[in-house]
Amino acid sequence: MIKISDLNFTYGNNFKLNINNLEINNGENLSIIGPNGSGKSTLIKIFSGIINYYSGKIEIENNDISKISKKKLSRIISTVPQDFTTIYDYNTENIIETSRYPYTSFFNLSENKEDRDIIDYAIKITDLERYRKKYYSELSGGEKQRVMIARAIAQDTEIMLLDEFTSHLDPGHTQNLMKIIQNYCINKNKTVISVFHDINLASLYSKRILVMKDGEIKLDGTPYEIITRKNIEEIYGFDCTVISHPIYKVPQIIFN
Amino acid sequence: MTKYLKKRGKIPLLVFLIIISFIMFLLFSSFGTVNIKISDTFRILINKYDNSVIKNLIINARMPRVAGSFIIGSILAISGNVLQLIIQNPLADPYLIGLSSGASFGAVLYAALTLIYSFSIPFGMESFAFAFSLFSTFLVILISKRGKKIPVVSLILSGVIVSSLFNSFTTFFTVLYWRNLIHVNVWLMGSTASLDWNDFFILLTVLIVLIIIIFMMSKYLNLLSMGEEMSVYSGINPDSVRLILLLVNILAVSFCVSKAGIIGFVGLVIPHIVRLITGPYSGITTFYNIFVGGIFLMFSDFLSRSLFAPTELPIGVITSFVGAPVFIFILKRSRKND
Ligand SMILES: Nc1ncnc2c1ncn2[C@@H]1O[C@H](COP(=O)(O)OP(=O)(O)OP(=O)(O)O)[C@@H](O)[C@H]1O
Ligand SMILES: [Mg+2]
Numbered sequence: 001m002i003k004i005s006d007l008n009f010t011y012g013n014n015f016k017l018n019i020n021n022l023e024i025n026n027g028e029n030l031s032i033i034g035p036n037g038s039g040k041s042t043l044i045k046i047f048s049g050i051i052n053y054y055s056g057k058i059e060i061e062n063n064d065i066s067k068i069s070k071k072k073l074s075r076i077i078s079t080v081p082q083d084f085t086t087i088y089d090y091n092t093e094n095i096i097e098t099s100r101y102p103y104t105s106f107f108n109l110s111e112n113k114e115d116r117d118i119i120d121y122a123i124k125i126t127d128l129e130r131y132r133k134k135y136y137s138e139l140s141g142g143e144k145q146r147v148m149i150a151r152a153i154a155q156d157t158e159i160m161l162l163d164e165f166t167s168h169l170d171p172g173h174t175q176n177l178m179k180i181i182q183n184y185c186i187n188k189n190k191t192v193i194s195v196f197h198d199i200n201l202a203s204l205y206s207k208r209i210l211v212m213k214d215g216e217i218k219l220d221g222t223p224y225e226i227i228t229r230k231n232i233e234e235i236y237g238f239d240c241t242v243i244s245h246p247i248y249k250v251p252q253i254i255f256n
Numbered sequence: 257m258t259k260y261l262k263k264r265g266k267i268p269l270l271v272f273l274i275i276i277s278f279i280m281f282l283l284f285s286s287f288g289t290v291n292i293k294i295s296d297t298f299r300i301l302i303n304k305y306d307n308s309v310i311k312n313l314i315i316n317a318r319m320p321r322v323a324g325s326f327i328i329g330s331i332l333a334i335s336g337n338v339l340q341l342i343i344q345n346p347l348a349d350p351y352l353i354g355l356s357s358g359a360s361f362g363a364v365l366y367a368a369l370t371l372i373y374s375f376s377i378p379f380g381m382e383s384f385a386f387a388f389s390l391f392s393t394f395l396v397i398l399i400s401k402r403g404k405k406i407p408v409v410s411l412i413l414s415g416v417i418v419s420s421l422f423n424s425f426t427t428f429f430t431v432l433y434w435r436n437l438i439h440v441n442v443w444l445m446g447s448t449a450s451l452d453w454n455d456f457f458i459l460l461t462v463l464i465v466l467i468i469i470i471f472m473m474s475k476y477l478n479l480l481s482m483g484e485e486m487s488v489y490s491g492i493n494p495d496s497v498r499l500i501l502l503l504v505n506i507l508a509v510s511f512c513v514s515k516a517g518i519i520g521f522v523g524l525v526i527p528h529i530v531r532l533i534t535g536p537y538s539g540i541t542t543f544y545n546i547f548v549g550g551i552f553l554m555f556s557d558f559l560s561r562s563l564f565a566p567t568e569l570p571i572g573v574i575t576s577f578v579g580a581p582v583f584i585f586i587l588k589r590s591r592k593n594d
Contacts, residue, residue, distance in 0.1 A: 050485055
């Protein structure tokens with residue numbers, strides 16, 4: 001179980017992140033939505049260890065993450081950042097291979113068969129076979145995102161943090177990868193926390209949605225509770241119609 | 257891994273470089289103000305040569321200088337590469353972070369103190385320069401530190417600030433006492449002339465230690481060169497790893513500065529050329545940097561003593577002459593690829 005209490009953070013400007021209490025169960029597939037600048041990525045960065053100068057506590061199975069070593073943490077949490085670029089020309093395979101570093105000794109330069117298999121598997125399901133030797137910096141936006149998703153999958157952790165991981169994907173890859181991630185939660189009891197701007201995707205694939213605004217969690221509930229015309233109006237200031245998905249019966253929005 | 261490299265022909269090329277390095281060593285040891293046959297140099301090396309004057313000249317004056325140049329070139333290239341990777345700036349140079357300005361100041365201060373104020377200082381100008389190059393870089397790191405982090409931008413900025421501070425002191429002394437400081441200035445522009453076997457073995461030890469540390473930290477280096485965030489995702493603390501690598505490289509380059517003054521452009525240009533061949537970072541890049549950097553500096557040393565013989569040009573002038581156009585060429589080329 002993940003437990004966040006009294007979390008406070010600021011970049012030193014007027015943005016303040018403040019989460020008093022948040023609990024996430026193992027195996028949960030949780031979505032976070034909210035307008036631009038509401039602090040979604042900031043929360044992901046704090047959780048993944050990129051930002052470490054916050055006050056408050058984040059616990060995983062009652063262990064404070066600030067007291068867990070970086071290496072151990074990287075065997076528990078994998079992250080797909082909102083965007084990722086490299087300065088030097090690494091190829092796709094090089095980037096994905098780093099996912100196995102948490103499991104090997106740093107002096108050991110070769111990978112074992114298990115590492116190789118899971119990397120190959122991740123490359124296969126993200127449809128990147130053709131891109132193995134291509135420079136990451138020369139890939140398209142969606143291809144880059146798939147590389148980082150493959151990397152997170154190959155890292156094989158209990159918790160996955162996905163920051164808008166479908167934002168550049170075409171519908172085919174989106175559906176495919178959303179299903180794979182959903183199966184991880186159901187079959188392998190992995191905890192997935194994903195940030196979305198696509199409310200319909202969040203509603204379709206997760207049972208619990210958090211709404212962030214101005215650095216705080218404003219709403220927390222099931223898609224049925226969260227996705228109403230009134231709420232959407234209040235969060236985004238945007239007028240929509242809410243309909244029920246013809247097959248899955250979850251709420252979906254359409255633009256007015 | 258080796259299979260992958262062989263496919264790209266990287267290992268054969270490396271073997272080729274090693275052989276070329278040895279041939280160049282013989283070649284540059286043979287030619288200079290006194291020329292002998294390459295075969296004779298080889299005979300000297302295997303102790304089958306009789307003329308003791310020539311033998312003495314080659315073995316004790318020229319060879320340590322050629323071999324020392326090679327090692328300095330290797331160290332500068334390796335350090336330049338590591339620095340460029342860990343501070344995520346392909347234009348970084350080992351001298352960027354205040355090292356050379358501190359060394360210059362130390363040398364000038366030493367000369368001023370001993371020659372003008374007749375202080376007696378128990379160690380030489382080299383040690384003084386060494387101490388000050390460490391001092392200036394620590395100052396840079398201290399200023400740029402924010403808590404436990406060293407943000408790259410502030411590292412570069414404080415490098416510029418500390419450098420200009422030390423440089424203004426250097427200029428101050430030079431303007432006041434220019435008559436006494438000419439030879440210091442020549443030394444500052446880089447000089448391999450005074451390298452002896454003792455220097456060579458010290459530098460060789462530095463190089464070996466540097467290589468071992470870099471190999472031990474190979475994975476960390478690989479991650480850091482993909483960025484701070486990638487390091488965190490893959491389970492290392494980028495701040496501490498960067499600090500260790502920074503210190504090790506500064507120390508290594510300071511040794512070079514203390515032995516041969518400031519030799520620019522090697523640490524900037526050679527890693528670029530090597531990256532064009534090998535890609536960003538892997539164990540093999542370090543080996544390439546050893547040989548490409550070494551050959552380049554042996555060649556520069558040769559030019560510095562033969563172009564205007566018997567007058568010697570400072571080797572730093574040669575490396576800049578050769579390095580700057582090469583660098584411009586690389587920049588233009590890589591921009592065309594964008
Ligand atoms: N490195 C930074 N330094 C200073 N302020 C920052 C930094 N990163 C983000 N901010 C500010 O913090 C606030 C929250 O940013 P964050 O990236 O968490 O938003 P977000 O919810 O992920 O938005 P988006 O939907 O656009 O991705 C914004 O107002 C942003 O300007
Ligand atoms: Mg964001």
